[in-house]
Amino acid sequence: MPEPLIFNKSQRGQRGIRFPDSDVPDTGPALPERLLRRRPLRLPEVSERSVVRHITILSRENFCVDTNFYPLGSCTMKYSPRCNERLASLPEFTDVHPYQDDEGCQGTLEILWRLQELLKEITGLPAVSLQPAAGAHGELTALLIFAAWFRSRGEKRKTVLVPDSAHGTNPASCRIAGFEAVQVRSDAHGLVDVADFESHLDGSVAGMMLTCPNTLGLFETRVAEIARRLHDVGARLYIDGANLNAILGITRPGDWGADAIHINVHKTFSTPHGGGGPGAGPICVAEDLGPFLPSPTVEQAATGIYHLRPGGDQSIGRVRGFLGQVGVLIRAYCYIRRLGGPGLRRVAENAVLNARYLRERCRKDLDLPYNGECMHEFVLSAKELKDACGVRALDIAKRLIDHGIHPPTVYFPLTVEEALMIEPTETERRRTLDFFADVLHDIVAEARKTPELLHEAPHTTAVSRPDEVRAARELDLHFDWPEREPQIHD
Amino acid sequence: MAYLGNPPYIQEEMLHVLGLRSHADLFRSVPEALRLKGDLNVPPMMSEMELDRHVRRLAARNRPAAQTISFLGAGVYDHFIPAAVELLAARGESITPYTPYQAEASQGTLQTLYEYQTMIADLYGMEVANASLYDGTSAAAEAALMARAITRRPKVIVSQTVHPETIECLKTYLVNTDAELVTVPYREGCTDLEIVANVLDDQTACILVQLPNFFGIVEETDKLVEMAHAIGALAVASVNPISMGLLRAPGEYGVDIVVGEGQPLGIPMNMGGPYLGLMATRREFVRQIPGRLAARTVDRRGNESFCLTLQTREQHIRREKATSNICTNEGLMALRAMLYLSLVGAEGLAEVARLCAAKAHYLARRLAEVKGFEIRYAAPFFNEFVLQCDQPADRVLARLAKRGICGGVLLARFYPQMDSRILVAVTEKRTRDELDAYIEAVQQ
Numbered sequence: 001m002p003e004p005l006i007f008n009k010s011q012r013g014q015r016g017i018r019f020p021d022s023d024v025p026d027t028g029p030a031l032p033e034r035l036l037r038r039r040p041l042r043l044p045e046v047s048e049r050s051v052v053r054h055i056t057i058l059s060r061e062n063f064c065v066d067t068n069f070y071p072l073g074s075c076t077m078k079y080s081p082r083c084n085e086r087l088a089s090l091p092e093f094t095d096v097h098p099y100q101d102d103e104g105c106q107g108t109l110e111i112l113w114r115l116q117e118l119l120k121e122i123t124g125l126p127a128v129s130l131q132p133a134a135g136a137h138g139e140l141t142a143l144l145i146f147a148a149w150f151r152s153r154g155e156k157r158k159t160v161l162v163p164d165s166a167h168g169t170n171p172a173s174c175r176i177a178g179f180e181a182v183q184v185r186s187d188a189h190g191l192v193d194v195a196d197f198e199s200h201l202d203g204s205v206a207g208m209m210l211t212c213p214n215t216l217g218l219f220e221t222r223v224a225e226i227a228r229r230l231h232d233v234g235a236r237l238y239i240d241g242a243n244l245n246a247i248l249g250i251t252r253p254g255d256w257g258a259d260a261i262h263i264n265v266h267k268t269f270s271t272p273h274g275g276g277g278p279g280a281g282p283i284c285v286a287e288d289l290g291p292f293l294p295s296p297t298v299e300q301a302a303t304g305i306y307h308l309r310p311g312g313d314q315s316i317g318r319v320r321g322f323l324g325q326v327g328v329l330i331r332a333y334c335y336i337r338r339l340g341g342p343g344l345r346r347v348a349e350n351a352v353l354n355a356r357y358l359r360e361r362c363r364k365d366l367d368l369p370y371n372g373e374c375m376h377e378f379v380l381s382a383k384e385l386k387d388a389c390g391v392r393a394l395d396i397a398k399r400l401i402d403h404g405i406h407p408p409t410v411y412f413p414l415t416v417e418e419a420l421m422i423e424p425t426e427t428e429r430r431r432t433l434d435f436f437a438d439v440l441h442d443i444v445a446e447a448r449k450t451p452e453l454l455h456e457a458p459h460t461t462a463v464s465r466p467d468e469v470r471a472a473r474e475l476d477l478h479f480d481w482p483e484r485e486p487q488i489h490d
Numbered sequence: 491m492a493y494l495g496n497p498p499y500i501q502e503e504m505l506h507v508l509g510l511r512s513h514a515d516l517f518r519s520v521p522e523a524l525r526l527k528g529d530l531n532v533p534p535m536m537s538e539m540e541l542d543r544h545v546r547r548l549a550a551r552n553r554p555a556a557q558t559i560s561f562l563g564a565g566v567y568d569h570f571i572p573a574a575v576e577l578l579a580a581r582g583e584s585i586t587p588y589t590p591y592q593a594e595a596s597q598g599t600l601q602t603l604y605e606y607q608t609m610i611a612d613l614y615g616m617e618v619a620n621a622s623l624y625d626g627t628s629a630a631a632e633a634a635l636m637a638r639a640i641t642r643r644p645k646v647i648v649s650q651t652v653h654p655e656t657i658e659c660l661k662t663y664l665v666n667t668d669a670e671l672v673t674v675p676y677r678e679g680c681t682d683l684e685i686v687a688n689v690l691d692d693q694t695a696c697i698l699v700q701l702p703n704f705f706g707i708v709e710e711t712d713k714l715v716e717m718a719h720a721i722g723a724l725a726v727a728s729v730n731p732i733s734m735g736l737l738r739a740p741g742e743y744g745v746d747i748v749v750g751e752g753q754p755l756g757i758p759m760n761m762g763g764p765y766l767g768l769m770a771t772r773r774e775f776v777r778q779i780p781g782r783l784a785a786r787t788v789d790r791r792g793n794e795s796f797c798l799t800l801q802t803r804e805q806h807i808r809r810e811k812a813t814s815n816i817c818t819n820e821g822l823m824a825l826r827a828m829l830y831l832s833l834v835g836a837e838g839l840a841e842v843a844r845l846c847a848a849k850a851h852y853l854a855r856r857l858a859e860v861k862g863f864e865i866r867y868a869a870p871f872f873n874e875f876v877l878q879c880d881q882p883a884d885r886v887l888a889r890l891a892k893r894g895i896c897g898g899v900l901l902a903r904f905y906p907q908m909d910s911r912i913l914v915a916v917t918e919k920r921t922r923d924e925l926d927a928y929i930e931a932v933q934q
Contacts, residue, residue, distance in 0.1 A: 022849070051832045064583050085580065092553050096914075098560040098639060144666060171805075250525060251520050271681070275587045275599040320659065321565060334545060343535045345530070352517070472788070476786040
């Protein structure tokens with residue numbers, strides 16, 4: 001039987017935890033009656049045991065990196081080391097208020113300062129803000145910095161170039177930052193079509209957002225040239241660092257002429273994905289953009305004391321409250337220090353090696369629309385299979401679940417029909433890659449023989465193919481407590 | 491080597507399968523001129539044991555709240571976190587999945603989010619909540635963008651009694667758009683309604699207030715909501731979720747979009763994050779809400795099941811037309827909030843809120859009796875108040891610090907002219923002895 005909603009486990013009078021009675025003299029109602037809650041609040045009434053059992057059972061209905069191969073392209077589902085978890089969870093870190101005086105949080109400030117220095121070295125860009133809460137937030141922050149930089153020069157530019165293979169966050173960030181996203185075509189090799197790129201270049205372009213390696217897993221070989229051409233018209237180059245994990249210690253965006261980059265620490269630096277966050281999206285920028293970074297940044301005084309430095313007149317302000325995703329950033333610091341320089345390089349090498357090996361094993365079974373040398377991920381297409389027997393990328397994804405494999409990213413990038421985007425990461429062993437390739441091979445054979453089996457997959461899970469159309473039409477986003485006491489399922 | 495799936499000899503074999511001689515050959519597509527010569531200048535690798543020692547040494551340079559008696563607040567509060575919240579949220583099954591794109595492999599996450607959405611909507615007396623945003627501050631900025639999209643009007647009004655960092659964040663988000671941000675000053679700690687009346691017009695998308703406000707005051711916002719609605723603008727409120735155990739829910743007085751900092755709901759202070767952006771609204775606005783939404787539906791066998799819904803609002807489908815650029819949000823923090831609310835229940839939340847209020851009022855009343863101190867505003871407050879000193883506030887705080895008391899947030903930190911004022915927050919964790927110690931220390 002599926003685990004009921006926690007509301008259906010509610011039992012009148014039941015409690016998880018209780019608080020002590022007040023130890024201060026009762027001085028009567030603290031607040032006037034008119035400000036107090038009238039409509040009573042209804043929350044489940046459950047014991048601690050109920051809550052623990054509920055969440056433990058539910059968590060087993062999830063695939064996760066700890067239990068399953070999770071080759072979700074672009075999301076870098078690498079293993080999250082436990083020493084980082086333990087260290088970041090020390091009460092000396094977690095039990096600190098953001099407005100604690102600097103002297104009472106020197107440990108955290110030193111870690112953040114050191115992390116800033118490390119990120120400068122890793123990206124080759126000399127100024128850092130740790131504030132953005134996730135990758136897309138970093139994108140927005142950097143675009144706001146571009147806008148502020150132009151404003152400081154008395155210029156207002158309208159557009160930002162975005163390749164057609166870009167993450168959806170790129171054009172969305174452009175709009176929120178007040179820019180219009182202009183799409184640049186990919187060429188036959190899956191790279192930026194430089195001629196098309198140049199045709200858009202003029203004085204209205206504020207910059208370009210480029211993912212490198214791109215979402216097909218290909219290195220943009222002409223990235224330095226693209227940077228130069230942008231700079232020629234006074235525009236700036238933003239690198240979407242979603243795939244920085246592929247090039248750690250191999251090559252640095254700063255050395256390409258990039259002006260800004262965000263880093264997804266939950267991808268590149270192994271902080272856990274948390275079922276959809278928290279991440280952190282620090283950004284590194286060129287020297288002349290440094291004064292525009294959000295406020296505050298961490299600084300070390302001549303005395304060796306660390307402190308928060310508020311942004312100056314040119315700072316864009318702040319993009320969230322307080323410092324940033326500190327707990328996540330501490331994990332990233334641990335990861336980088338554990339590995340050291342050569343260790344980071346080996347991460348990139350093995351991310352690429354695993355992807356290249358798996359691609360070699362899978363390309364017999366599905367089409368590889370772009371066969372340039374891939375980096376940490378690759379994109380297959382099920383178009384031929386769909387034309388031949390009506391089996392789509394989605395069906396393959398769902399069938400993989402029956403084999404205990406989390407599906408790859410599907411239908412992205414948009415430049416590939418029936419796309420399956422596969423990123424094995426460096427933390428998986430060869431045997432797992434072989435297993436995936438064998439399963440994929442069997443699934444493709446099944447597709448040709450018994451396509452209906454795939455249309456109805458998965459078969460082994462508690463639920464199969466939730467009705468998304470009905471979900472959007474009938475829109476049940478909230479449990480309504482019944483008038484009568486619900487039946488208890490506990 | 492740490493964290494790699496394959497030992498070197500297997501890597502060699504794999505390179506061989508690919509017809510490559512070395513790892514360097516994997517990067518032939520990176521132009522030679524762009525490749526790093528040598529390794530990154532990063533300190534040498536450490537064993538787990540060395541790292542452990544290194545980081546614990548740094549940790550020891552912090553002074554955690556538990557080693558002091560803390561009255562710091564201003565948006566982040568030192569509430570009690572039940573053990574089950576910590577331990578369940580630390581499980582591998584909780585921390586290592588990702589966004590539930592594939593429903594069949596993510597029913598646990600999806601159901602939890604549905605439960606979370608229900609609890610947050612109910613807490614605020616609203617109809618729907620999303621599956622989380624980054625934090626309360628950026629959630630307020632998202633709410634302003636949402637109100638602009640709903641009303642198609644440019645002007646955003648914000649009360650000066652909103653947290654100064656929220657106002658700063660709003661400025662940052664709106665500066666490069668055609669929006670106009672108008673700040674309304676306060677009188678005696680409450681939003682000045684006369685000025686609101688002057689600036690509200692038919693170009694106004696929304697007015698944003700905070701409850702309790704930055705100074706801890708529970709403003710009466712009925713009038714303000716009415717004024718906004720009368721001219722077709724939306725009322726947006728940033729509301730402390732713990733206060734909902736005691737105070738009127740914003741849904742009861744007509745607020746259209748509610749946001750909040752979810753940190754008080756079982757999330758450690760962590761020196762600023764990760765936190766949790768709460769957002770709830772009316773059902774009619776659900777298509778303009780930013781972020782993920784989990785829905786209940788049925789699967790192909792007719793079984794109850796859960797999936798993400800209205801994804802056409804989102805960036806991965808809608809690109810530049812999306813309601814927001816948000817992708818990764820705060821799933822694990824939403825889980826913590828859901829666990830916290832389940833464990834304390836409605837009664838427990840009311841207990842916490844009452845304890846906070848009773849203790850804050852006890853401390854305020856006793857402090858007001860001390861010569862040279864007064865409570866700056868007469869308006870009703872919840873768990874936080876402004877202490878006015880007849881001397882520089884930093885001197886008072888230093889005196890308290892000598893007794894191991896972190897006496898509150900110096901308001902001059904935000905408003906330099908307020909150098910004789912302290913924002914004092916009291917949670918259920920403070921005991922009477924600790925409150926008396928505060929009083930005794932300022933009497934010296």
